[in-house]
Amino acid sequence: MYPDPSSITRITSIGAGPIGGGWAAHFLARGYDVTAYLHDASESDAFHAILRTAWKSLTDLGLAAGASLDRLRIVTDLEAALDGAEFVQESAPERLEIKQALYQRLGLILPTEVVIGSSTSGLMMTDIQATCATPERCVIGHPFNPPYLLPLVEIVGGEQTSPEAVAWAGKFYEIAGKAPLMMKKEIPGFVATRLQEALWREALHMVANGEATPEDIDIALMNGPAPRMVSQGQCMAFHVACGAGGMATNLDQFGPALKLPWTRLEAPELTKELRDRMVDGCNAVAGDRDFEDMAAQRDREIVAVLNALRHSRGG
Amino acid sequence: MYPDPSSITRITSIGAGPIGGGWAAHFLARGYDVTAYLHDASESDAFHAILRTAWKSLTDLGLAAGASLDRLRIVTDLEAALDGAEFVQESAPERLEIKQALYQRLGLILPTEVVIGSSTSGLMMTDIQATCATPERCVIGHPFNPPYLLPLVEIVGGEQTSPEAVAWAGKFYEIAGKAPLMMKKEIPGFVATRLQEALWREALHMVANGEATPEDIDIALMNGPAPRMVSQGQCMAFHVACGAGGMATNLDQFGPALKLPWTRLEAPELTKELRDRMVDGCNAVAGDRDFEDMAAQRDREIVAVLNALRHSRGG
Numbered sequence: 001m002y003p004d005p006s007s008i009t010r011i012t013s014i015g016a017g018p019i020g021g022g023w024a025a026h027f028l029a030r031g032y033d034v035t036a037y038l039h040d041a042s043e044s045d046a047f048h049a050i051l052r053t054a055w056k057s058l059t060d061l062g063l064a065a066g067a068s069l070d071r072l073r074i075v076t077d078l079e080a081a082l083d084g085a086e087f088v089q090e091s092a093p094e095r096l097e098i099k100q101a102l103y104q105r106l107g108l109i110l111p112t113e114v115v116i117g118s119s120t121s122g123l124m125m126t127d128i129q130a131t132c133a134t135p136e137r138c139v140i141g142h143p144f145n146p147p148y149l150l151p152l153v154e155i156v157g158g159e160q161t162s163p164e165a166v167a168w169a170g171k172f173y174e175i176a177g178k179a180p181l182m183m184k185k186e187i188p189g190f191v192a193t194r195l196q197e198a199l200w201r202e203a204l205h206m207v208a209n210g211e212a213t214p215e216d217i218d219i220a221l222m223n224g225p226a227p228r229m230v231s232q233g234q235c236m237a238f239h240v241a242c243g244a245g246g247m248a249t250n251l252d253q254f255g256p257a258l259k260l261p262w263t264r265l266e267a268p269e270l271t272k273e274l275r276d277r278m279v280d281g282c283n284a285v286a287g288d289r290d291f292e293d294m295a296a297q298r299d300r301e302i303v304a305v306l307n308a309l310r311h312s313r314g315g
Numbered sequence: 316m317y318p319d320p321s322s323i324t325r326i327t328s329i330g331a332g333p334i335g336g337g338w339a340a341h342f343l344a345r346g347y348d349v350t351a352y353l354h355d356a357s358e359s360d361a362f363h364a365i366l367r368t369a370w371k372s373l374t375d376l377g378l379a380a381g382a383s384l385d386r387l388r389i390v391t392d393l394e395a396a397l398d399g400a401e402f403v404q405e406s407a408p409e410r411l412e413i414k415q416a417l418y419q420r421l422g423l424i425l426p427t428e429v430v431i432g433s434s435t436s437g438l439m440m441t442d443i444q445a446t447c448a449t450p451e452r453c454v455i456g457h458p459f460n461p462p463y464l465l466p467l468v469e470i471v472g473g474e475q476t477s478p479e480a481v482a483w484a485g486k487f488y489e490i491a492g493k494a495p496l497m498m499k500k501e502i503p504g505f506v507a508t509r510l511q512e513a514l515w516r517e518a519l520h521m522v523a524n525g526e527a528t529p530e531d532i533d534i535a536l537m538n539g540p541a542p543r544m545v546s547q548g549q550c551m552a553f554h555v556a557c558g559a560g561g562m563a564t565n566l567d568q569f570g571p572a573l574k575l576p577w578t579r580l581e582a583p584e585l586t587k588e589l590r591d592r593m594v595d596g597c598n599a600v601a602g603d604r605d606f607e608d609m610a611a612q613r614d615r616e617i618v619a620v621l622n623a624l625r626h627s628r629g630g
Binding site for chain 2: 056057122146152181182185188195197200202207210211213217220225228231233234236247260267268269271284303309311
């Protein structure tokens with residue numbers, strides 16, 4: 001029912017803000033024809049400013065063959081903006097009544113084989129699609145800011161979304177140069193924001209208690225966890241840091257530390273099931289790479305990141 | 316009373332594990348004479364293996380003039396290892412009774428003007444120094460793993476530590492090529508581990524609830540928050556993402572989101588005082604840079620990081 005994701009060439013991006021503009025820039029850089037729907041022509045200047053800023057970075061990252069800002073069309077009539085669209089990225093304001101009114105119209109205007117991805121970070125697709133006559137092709141496709149630079153797109157459907165549309169979106173975003181995360185459940189904050197929000201709230205607690213300043217928080221992150229996290233994430237960082245024993249050693253040996261007051265967040269109970277999920281998950285990612293290989297890759301990547309930052313900062 | 320931190324040339328590193336070995340490698344790479352104290356000669360092979368691994372990365376990062384592995388001396392007698400030491404980095408096993416027995420001896424052997432920095436990640440200096448006859452020069456100097464790559468050192472004293480020793484350690488570590496974080500209070504987990512631990516426990520909750528796999532967690536971090544966090548931390552990331560309004564806009568507009576279930580960690584109350592601390596702290600870091608400058612710097616740095624990783628991965 002849905003077209004081959006690699007056959008898509010025409011995308012409509014809805015929204016004039018940093019997210020809508022960032023998506024438009026990203027798709028243009030990957031060589032798509034992009035129609036941007038702006039609610040009002042007065043938004044055009046700010047929209048073009050976002051595109052200009054994004055294009056500089058996208059050029060430095062490398063443009064796809066044929067990619068051009070000339071392949072952008074700006075339209076302020078919704079029906080005209082959707083005409084010929086093969087995929088729609090929706091980045092309208094984050095208010096449920098606005099999204100619902102929009103999806104009601106999208107559901108009637110767009111052919112049913114056109115998948116709609118929503119950039120929402122705070123709303124659930126189950127709620128957004130409630131007013132849509134064709135809700136089965138509506139999915140979350142949540143980017144991380146700035147969307148023209150950070151590869152992540154979190155993908156999940158609402159209760160009325162078809163599994164086929166969700167799977168199609170995962171394939172499409174990957175072809176379009178993104179790093180898709182296929183979510184297992186529709187949860188508030190999705191995955192990345194939940195992780196970031198836990199860290200953020202602990203930071204606010206520390207500032208509230210006079211334990212750290214905002215500057216301290218950022219010094220700690222930039223020089224400690226972040227250069228390793230960009231290379232390995234957090235699960236594999238612990239897996240590799242524990243040597244040949246990996247995540248099993250981490251949890252069996254340091255599991256009791258989960259009860260220590262190292263954050264205001266209470267840990268879940270470390271059941272046998274949770275322990276095995278973590279261990280099996282890390283082993284699956286590791287595949288046939290051994291500990292030394294992964295530690296050496298981590299070190300090469302951290303060195304590359306630190307040298308790149310130093311060079312970028314003129315050091 | 317303490318010597319000029321820039322006059323230090325001879326360092327003793329205590330501990331044969333990845334942290335002690337990593338510190339020895341780091342100090343050698345910065346051009347110091349290093350004496351490594353190993354508890355037992357049988358640890359020597361593993362210690363040399365850590366050094367060899369670290370040295371490759373340290374060479375890629377750039378060695379200080381005169382830096383050489385030949386300036387390492389390995390000693391298994393504690394008194395001999397401390398002879399002539401001008402600074403001591405202690406990375407003994409993480410058990411309080413071992414540390415206390417060690418600091419009792421260090422306190423008697425080392426001249427009082429020699430500062431001792433402890434790599435402990437889980438113990439409090441107030442407890443470690445309890446058995447030391449000269450506790451005023453004992454500080455925490457907590458690195459992040461791997462210590463030969465990640466710049467962060469968290470610095471804080473115990474109840475008996477003199478403020479002069481803490482300030483001295485901050486200057487010394489900076490001269491020695493580290494990024495010192497002067498902690499405001501002696502708290503469990505210090506700053507960086509608390510932030511990481513909040514994220515980690517939220518990750519465990521998600522895996523326990525079938526909301527994400529370990530692989531999902533890492534995909535989310537590596538492609539979402541981490542490339543931005545390595546450039547800006549988290550406070551400045553939000554400050555810059557909110558445009559000219561900065562952190563004030565973030566908290567005034569999105570403050571209510573702190574009550575949403577975006578993590579299992581309950582946020583602190585957003586008092587006027589906390590709001591102002593966050594806003595003033597971010598404004599202080601920003602200095603006279605405006606929003607556009609900082610956003611452009613963020614984008615340059617994320618591009619540099621993404622390109623460095625891609626290149627390192629052969630992409």
